[in-house]
Amino acid sequence: MADGEEDPAVFSSSSLPADPRLLATVTNAYLGTRVYRDILHVNGVYNGAAGDTHRADLPSPVNVRMVVPDAGSLAETFTLNTRTGTFSHVLQSPEFTATHQLYAHQSLVHLMAFSITLQRSGRSTRPVTVQLQTPFVPQSQDLELTRGPDFQGAHYVCGTTLVPEVEGAPRATVHMLWTPVPPALTLGEEERERCWQFLTAVAESEEEVQSCYSQGMALAAAAALHSSHIHAWATLWGGCCVDLDGPLRLRQALRGCLYYLLSSIPPPASPGFLFHGISPGGLSNGTRGEDYWGHVFWDQDTWIFPNILLFYPGAARAILDYRLRTLPGALRNARQQGYEGAKFPWESAATGLEVCPEEVYGAREIHVTGDVLMAFEQYYHSTQDQKLFREDGGWQLVAAVAQYWCSRMEWSEEEQCYHITGVMPPDEYHQCVDNSAYTNALARRSLGFAADVARDLLIPVPEEWEDRASRVKVPFDAEKRYHPEYDGYSPGEPVKQADVVLLGYPLMHPMSPEVRRNDLELYESVTEPCGPAMTWSMFAVGWLELREVRRAQSQLNKCFGNITEPFKAELTPSGWADPSGWADPAGCSPLQAPLIPSAGCSCPSRVTRSGLRFGPALPDDISALRVAGVSYLGHKLQFSITRAAMGIELTESPRDPPAPPLEALLEESGQRFPLREGQSVSCPTAVGWVRRSSAEG
Numbered sequence: 001m002a003d004g005e006e007d008p009a010v011f012s013s014s015s016l017p018a019d020p021r022l023l024a025t026v027t028n029a030y031l032g033t034r035v036y037r038d039i040l041h042v043n044g045v046y047n048g049a050a051g052d053t054h055r056a057d058l059p060s061p062v063n064v065r066m067v068v069p070d071a072g073s074l075a076e077t078f079t080l081n082t083r084t085g086t087f088s089h090v091l092q093s094p095e096f097t098a099t100h101q102l103y104a105h106q107s108l109v110h111l112m113a114f115s116i117t118l119q120r121s122g123r124s125t126r127p128v129t130v131q132l133q134t135p136f137v138p139q140s141q142d143l144e145l146t147r148g149p150d151f152q153g154a155h156y157v158c159g160t161t162l163v164p165e166v167e168g169a170p171r172a173t174v175h176m177l178w179t180p181v182p183p184a185l186t187l188g189e190e191e192r193e194r195c196w197q198f199l200t201a202v203a204e205s206e207e208e209v210q211s212c213y214s215q216g217m218a219l220a221a222a223a224a225l226h227s228s229h230i231h232a233w234a235t236l237w238g239g240c241c242v243d244l245d246g247p248l249r250l251r252q253a254l255r256g257c258l259y260y261l262l263s264s265i266p267p268p269a270s271p272g273f274l275f276h277g278i279s280p281g282g283l284s285n286g287t288r289g290e291d292y293w294g295h296v297f298w299d300q301d302t303w304i305f306p307n308i309l310l311f312y313p314g315a316a317r318a319i320l321d322y323r324l325r326t327l328p329g330a331l332r333n334a335r336q337q338g339y340e341g342a343k344f345p346w347e348s349a350a351t352g353l354e355v356c357p358e359e360v361y362g363a364r365e366i367h368v369t370g371d372v373l374m375a376f377e378q379y380y381h382s383t384q385d386q387k388l389f390r391e392d393g394g395w396q397l398v399a400a401v402a403q404y405w406c407s408r409m410e411w412s413e414e415e416q417c418y419h420i421t422g423v424m425p426p427d428e429y430h431q432c433v434d435n436s437a438y439t440n441a442l443a444r445r446s447l448g449f450a451a452d453v454a455r456d457l458l459i460p461v462p463e464e465w466e467d468r469a470s471r472v473k474v475p476f477d478a479e480k481r482y483h484p485e486y487d488g489y490s491p492g493e494p495v496k497q498a499d500v501v502l503l504g505y506p507l508m509h510p511m512s513p514e515v516r517r518n519d520l521e522l523y524e525s526v527t528e529p530c531g532p533a534m535t536w537s538m539f540a541v542g543w544l545e546l547r548e549v550r551r552a553q554s555q556l557n558k559c560f561g562n563i564t565e566p567f568k569a570e571l572t573p574s575g576w577a578d579p580s581g582w583a584d585p586a587g588c589s590p591l592q593a594p595l596i597p598s599a600g601c602s603c604p605s606r607v608t609r610s611g612l613r614f615g616p617a618l619p620d621d622i623s624a625l626r627v628a629g630v631s632y633l634g635h636k637l638q639f640s641i642t643r644a645a646m647g648i649e650l651t652e653s654p655r656d657p658p659a660p661p662l663e664a665l666l667e668e669s670g671q672r673f674p675l676r677e678g679q680s681v682s683c684p685t686a687v688g689w690v691r692r693s694s695a696e697g
Contacts, residue, residue, distance in 0.1 A: 008243075012079040013566035014076055017565070021571065023037070023567070024080040025569070026102055026263075027264060029273070030042065031202055033283075035087050038135055039140075041055045041286055046165060046350050049163050050353070051356060053293065054287060055283075057140055057141060058142075059138055063136060064100070064114060064132050064136075064198075066091065069131060075091070077089070078566075083233065083234075084229070086103045086226075086229075092121075093121075096128045096187070099116070100115070104263075110203050112202075113226070117194070118130065127186050127189055144161075153180075155177070155178055158206065159173070160174070175204065175209040178199065199220065235268070239268070239629045241626065242254050244626070253560065253568060260569075263282065264278045265308055277296035278300045278319065279294045279296050279299075302371045302374070303534055305319055305375045309631075311630065313631050320388070323372050324392070326348060327393070328352060334407075339408055340403045341401060341403030342369065342401055343369050344369045344372045347361070360424070364423050366439065367425065370442030370446045376398065377445075380449075390457060395457060402450035405446055405447055406468055419434060420434070420472070425486060427495045429496045430486065434487045434488075435474075437500050438485075444474065447466070483515070484500075497527065497534070498535040502538060508606065533561075536555040547617060549617050550619070612632045613688075614687070618641065626638070627641075629651075634653070634654045635652065635654070644684070645685055646684070647680045662693055664688055665688050665690075666683060666684070671683065
């Protein structure tokens, strides 16, 4: 970074946003809050039955505001440093600097911590006092908390949620230890600098919470707590990179999106950690009536998962494990509706049973079942992890989804094809339609993948799967050469969000460039302008496919309209017809053009049975793009792209066991470039594939 250039990884402001939803978030895979909020959330801890299930609000000991009374004029700065995963508040005068740092520890996920540091900057020896304002009270509307004995100077509460998700089921248990916060801290006359540290530990048992708190205190005593957190973030960032030569706002948006995603995933090498999925707003949101109440739904599998898989397949596997653990609930959902197999809930919490507060969505927005399976398919093609399917329950889930789709189809004698009726497509303006193009195409893809896995595992493929995959109706108007959204759709009808355009990506449904263009042009003009940002990123993907870079950029400008200052959260416009108007710290929407719509660039992300497809396209204001840490078949890859040339380097290859050798193949010319560890190959910027080497064996 050149001298004087603003750091794209650091978001600073002299004031906080007036809307509390736009405050910075500090989260890890287990704990999360927004700064200066009186509650925090624990991954997987919900309160309430069925449609009333929501993230349980735990009182937050880290909600502390630092003030200096009667100090005259103070310079004030609020900063979110995405490089270190740390929020800081700094008060500065000619005589002293007061710094408040807050973080959710990246690797010790049961810990949140903050520190107050007072440092003299002048010759004065007068005591410096800061007040610590906190509304903390160890009570919760969602948990029955009981005060217990102190531990190593920390206060202690424990308790259970009030109402289980399912009648008769056990209630979630929470144990919390926290360092008491005094009303004020003082730097004495003889002191030049002093730092105070405050820890909060949360776990599911008393033994575990005491162990986590003790570990944190030992690190704090060695002045190594924050540095160990920074090291964990450095390791995480070392495994992935997306950057570009272009406008600062784009670089910041990319960094913010990746930061919020990485904040949500399990740390590397965390065996035994039970991950409970990612809701759209992350762990900082999800109280009753907010951010879909903290539920997991298709955002995780369709929008968030591909970006995590691209860099951290181990974390992606943890998301799939959540779906595997909730498979019994999905089986029960299907039975309750009179179908076979597994129907994943539109909104999911702890059990996999349907917890959407509004029945119509849970009953009809069934495409989520195919969205879940598409994540398994992408993982399979990216990793070839057959153990997941042979031994760890993956095959049972795949077969159950295929069985559900078969039972959901009806034969039409008139059209001589299978129909799926009475569904809600992604376009939620139309709540009961027949033959949703997206839903039916997704069902076809699910059945095709199930058949492929069966053949790979040497399991006989049921004839029913192949028959229904080949004969399910996907609406198509042969005269106008476009895909109607559903049977009876009339061009010009308003659409809430991306729907038919998803046939091209992520479904990769076969169609000609002419049809792809027609779909984009028809639906772009009728889609709700204040809808979710992911809508415009999907239109951008389509225009990038057709090499219409400027049209893609216009869609991305709409996507950017949802990214707010100063901390780069995504806020749905108030005009969007949605049950919440939430800030999205999951950061998934602006990363969707295959990988980077926020930059207007098309990069690796379409993983298929054939390989990892790339199709670089740079808009006018971006001269170069670099994507590092891309994971494919156990290898790590780096792409460096300009308009004229593209470099591909195999940066890391596993040796035990060895991974299959790779090559890059340019689609139009047929040129092949063997990829060898530590060597970079240069080729024209063009569409192509990274795939298993044709010379293998």
